Amino acid sequence: MKIAVVGAGALGLYYGALLQRSGMEVRFLLRRDFEAISGNGLKVFSVNGDFYLPHVKGYREPQEIGPVDLVLVGLKSFANDRFEDLVRPLLGERTQILTLQNGLGNEEALADLFGAERIIGGVAFLCSNRGEPGEVHHLGAGRIILGEYLRCDNGRVEQLSDMFRKAGVDCRAIDDLKRARWEKLVWNIPFNGLCALLLQPVTSLLAHEATRTLVRELMLEVIAAANVQGLLSPIPESFADSMLEFTDAMGEYRPSMQIDREEGRPLEIGAIFTTPLAYGMQKGINMTRVGMLETLLKQATL
Ligand SMILES: NC(=O)C1=CN([C@@H]2O[C@H](COP(=O)(O)OP(=O)(O)OC[C@H]3O[C@@H](n4cnc5c(N)ncnc54)[C@H](OP(=O)(O)O)[C@@H]3O)[C@@H](O)[C@H]2O)C=CC1
Numbered sequence: 001m002k003i004a005v006v007g008a009g010a011l012g013l014y015y016g017a018l019l020q021r022s023g024m025e026v027r028f029l030l031r032r033d034f035e036a037i038s039g040n041g042l043k044v045f046s047v048n049g050d051f052y053l054p055h056v057k058g059y060r061e062p063q064e065i066g067p068v069d070l071v072l073v074g075l076k077s078f079a080n081d082r083f084e085d086l087v088r089p090l091l092g093e094r095t096q097i098l099t100l101q102n103g104l105g106n107e108e109a110l111a112d113l114f115g116a117e118r119i120i121g122g123v124a125f126l127c128s129n130r131g132e133p134g135e136v137h138h139l140g141a142g143r144i145i146l147g148e149y150l151r152c153d154n155g156r157v158e159q160l161s162d163m164f165r166k167a168g169v170d171c172r173a174i175d176d177l178k179r180a181r182w183e184k185l186v187w188n189i190p191f192n193g194l195c196a197l198l199l200q201p202v203t204s205l206l207a208h209e210a211t212r213t214l215v216r217e218l219m220l221e222v223i224a225a226a227n228v229q230g231l232l233s234p235i236p237e238s239f240a241d242s243m244l245e246f247t248d249a250m251g252e253y254r255p256s257m258q259i260d261r262e263e264g265r266p267l268e269i270g271a272i273f274t275t276p277l278a279y280g281m282q283k284g285i286n287m288t289r290v291g292m293l294e295t296l297l298k299q300a301t302l
């Protein structure tokens, strides 16, 4: 399988490197890291063992890559307005597009431009950061769940899961991508939002009764909005408690949105807050606390 990685940052470089190491032909669309990677290859520092790829195919323009079998999208969602320029030149008649971005609306944006039947979504439970040009740091986790954007035959998602598993990624196919996306938001909305706002790690929120309660209330709002979206099965309220326990075990973790704010980068407020709020409103659910958090984040990053 010939794969193009569009959005070759913390997530795209990490998964792309694993796929190349397992024998796939991977072509990376590079910007900041073009010279470093084209000249000296890619170093992966990983909790599962470091490795080095001396020869990596890097390109500055998608036209130089041409049509591939799979486009792996790892852009931050605020760059989705570049889909047309960056993805179109990579498409052949049967090219599949897999987005591993966080939040809602990414599959829809790709489907509107390139056709819904091409689109596959993946929810990545990964902690990776960029390093110096030519380096990526995998700090933990890495599991992916994959689902079709249109609910139909799951065959090709099973094949992609198999490809990721052969590359060493814990990966499985699921029937309800929409449910998986909302489940991830149950974590991302309170923790990414509050940690980015306060510039404090998850432990600060969990240590105090009042902020722990606020996190849980935000989670319950997200679950209520999720459960009117036509999921195959509802998300139980107990999911909020399991997410709190999961986070208790994470220690001083700083969510990606907090790191982005600390480093002065734009935040993915649209995909993680604005679009879920709109989907809730369309079905009559007003997530008031989530709306307040969205407003505060926008104010804080003006
Ligand atoms: N990192 C993680 O652990 C996880 C990330 N995610 C999600 O994955 C997505 C990607 O996140 P992450 O990898 O952390 O983000 P990064 O900012 O590290 O990577 C984004 C990449 O996109 C590239 N890019 C942006 N615009 C262009 C363009 N016009 N042309 C070419 N390349 C471009 C950037 O280029 P340049 O090199 O020039 O900066 C960068 O390499 C997000 O939606 C995030 O929420 C989900 C789970 C975990």
Ligand SMILES: CC(C)(CO)C(=O)C(=O)O
Binding pocket: 124, 125, 126, 127, 141, 187, 188, 192, 254, 255, 256, 257
């Ligand atoms: C759930 C978690 C911690 C890992 O994927 C995450 O999504 C993040 O840091 O943004």
